[in-house]
Amino acid sequence: MIESEEIQHSDDLQKPLQDVQRLIERHRLVEHLVDRQEGARQELVAGLVHKQHLAELSSRLERMHPADIAYILEALPLPDRLLVWDLVRVERDGEILLEVSDAVRESLIEAMEPKELVAAAEQLDADELADLAPDLPREVLQDLYLALDVEEREQLRAAMSYPEDSVGALMDFEMVTVREDVTLEVVLRYLRLFDALPDQTDQLFVVDRQEMLRGTLQFERLLVNDPELLVSAVMRAETLTLHPDDKADDAAQAFERYDLVSAPVVDGQGRLIGRVTVNAVLDFVREAGEEDLLAQAGLAEDEDIFAPIWDSVKNRWAWLAINLVTAFIASRVIGAFEASIEKLVALATLMPIVAGIGGNSGNQTITMIVRALALGQVQAEQTNKLYRKELGVATFNGLIWGGLLGSVAALLYKSVALGVVMTAAMTLNLLLAALVGVTIPTLMQRLGRDPALGSSVLITAVTDSGGFFIFLGLATLFLL
């Protein structure tokens, strides 16, 4: 998507939102007055003021960057959001829909007629359309597909066929290509035929007649070298290439490691089929980081903060249900020791401490290891080293913290034996946490699963039930 000259980049990221909110407030105020007054005259005046505010708002939106409008839409409650959305020209709707979060996109698409949706989506490139497609109604998609030419259809089909976390999903098709047997002078003249170049073009792709990638010509090299030189003399022949089936995360790591702005994507035969740009990577990294955070808190996806209660319930229920199941199991473990608790009620008071420290420590271990696995820093042969280290940390923490809490318990309940059991139980639960904290993610990895997924729930389940069992079990054996 090539930007028009008039679109403004805002230095103050909050300002576009504040401007729009002020205009909406004035507009709502007038609406309110109209509602309360009678008589044709007042209504006429109010109607005019009303229209003036909307016109001002509309022209303000016109000059805004689509990403700024997306940001504003996300921050407005539903009625205001739809008011602003109606004022945006339909040709701009497509790029804005691409920028908003999934939850807000849904609320906007719901408010649009199929005809509007087709008009909006027609403005998009094939790779952008592929991002939007899953959220569009089926009949809209069919209309859109019929409106595309053969090449675009092929691109759309290709882009939609790649899984979400693959390079194919990050790829766009906006490449500028040149041949290797021409001089830089020719390339410079060729570029002057363009009105504009695709966003984030930092290099041209050098291909032969079969579209096989021969190398890349960085703008830097094009600019610092003698124009009489041939492209083949100046281009970088050994260039990093991506494949559409590569993992998006690997591509992101390559962009970070090598400070890339764009990279070519080639098929199995080495034919150039697209490119990945750093802005796609940046969005991916930000989103992946956010998804991790949301997942850790048990949210299925990002929420529209102004969404109806029911949407939030749906987004959160799975995690609550799983946790209730594990809490119920832990509760049944306690239930098995009710006789012991009846004899020594202090056990009920102290047991959450034993379970809690195991959960916290286990989560620390698992976070560390998931991270190291994701970065490829741990190989299978090194698992033993990890076990030794984590068990060492657990023993140390168990003796220190367990000893401290055990002493406090001994003082509180005037029973050295209770203190010793407490210390032993805390140490054992920490060892359990370390053991399971290393085993779960490395095992998931070996089974080809994502080691991050569900690790936190699982470890807490183990350390809760395990902690109760160890503490109440030891107490039953040695104290009663």
Add this chain to the structure above:
Amino acid sequence: MIESEEIQHSDDLQKPLQDVQRLIERHRLVEHLVDRQEGARQELVAGLVHKQHLAELSSRLERMHPADIAYILEALPLPDRLLVWDLVRVERDGEILLEVSDAVRESLIEAMEPKELVAAAEQLDADELADLAPDLPREVLQDLYLALDVEEREQLRAAMSYPEDSVGALMDFEMVTVREDVTLEVVLRYLRLFDALPDQTDQLFVVDRQEMLRGTLQFERLLVNDPELLVSAVMRAETLTLHPDDKADDAAQAFERYDLVSAPVVDGQGRLIGRVTVNAVLDFVREAGEEDLLAQAGLAEDEDIFAPIWDSVKNRWAWLAINLVTAFIASRVIGAFEASIEKLVALATLMPIVAGIGGNSGNQTITMIVRALALGQVQAEQTNKLYRKELGVATFNGLIWGGLLGSVAALLYKSVALGVVMTAAMTLNLLLAALVGVTIPTLMQRLGRDPALGSSVLITAVTDSGGFFIFLGLATLFLL
């Protein structure tokens, strides 16, 4: 840092590590044989093979990108890491130290002589030196400072004066500037005087004689426009500018929103003082995301997975201590109701369920709201809407899940009253979680603090103690 031609970008990100590991293994094997054998001849032969492996390893490293070497160093256990580190040419040490994680950097710097450190750091630009400086011994810093020229000293002082999360910390000083009253042809000829341009140069900065920023000249515009045109006719005058005191996170959001590759940094008077590039932003976003994840699990910073046990203990103790304090408080809340538990031991069995659901649900709420606050999507006036929504979700979940678990409890213990108390306690604890989940982050924000910091510990503390108090309190009132 300008890259040499020979440095390779590796398509397969794991390969450099695997190659090095294979060479180290062979080397260690020979070492092992030498240790076990006697006689001068064997030793001589083994020594030669030994040297050959190291030479091979060394030449392999020579061709690797510094980021690849950094990755390898992070993934190797300490003895192998130091073996590889010794083989890297000292002139490359600086850039590699910049790329490794903090924990691994420490282990490398510890192994270096002050003289080596000075030689390594001398290769760096002022902004890079500023990143490294906090980890260097004082005497090394002094030597380095004396070796800098006046401009570099000024840049180093400036770069070190900005806080870690500011634009100043992301900034570098590698800008190419031009005047506005020359033609594009002149600019093109000027650029040919360079051997190379700074990494990620996508635009030139247009300044006047006082170094005031007048605009930016994108390479794209330089290349597509007629060379006879003046820079002033083609440049972008209304360009996004950053200030060194701006928050790094705001800059990152601007890069994402507007798909920037670089942006100028100006001082209060509008004088150009540096630039921020997308690679600095990408590193920042990745690190910020990781820090959030680590912080959520209670790790002070990233760990070197092969670090000694003691380092890990230090990195994790603060969180464990805080959690033990809150667990102890929760335990004292239970202690206050020991008489009730003695009479009805089922309370001890069921109470962790009530506390647990509050913690899970509260963490969901707080994660949502911290995110919305970070993106500027929630204003103070909208807090009421958030309370209404979260309390609504809590009521719903409380009646459903609380009702379900209450029924199970009633069946298990054959007491309808117990089931009703359980349902009521779960609903009330969910409401408490919603209330506190909205209040903590919005309050922190209003007090000018980071709303993410410590929110999770705080809410779990409240819902644990609160859950026990509500459940045991209600039971004492209505069941005994």
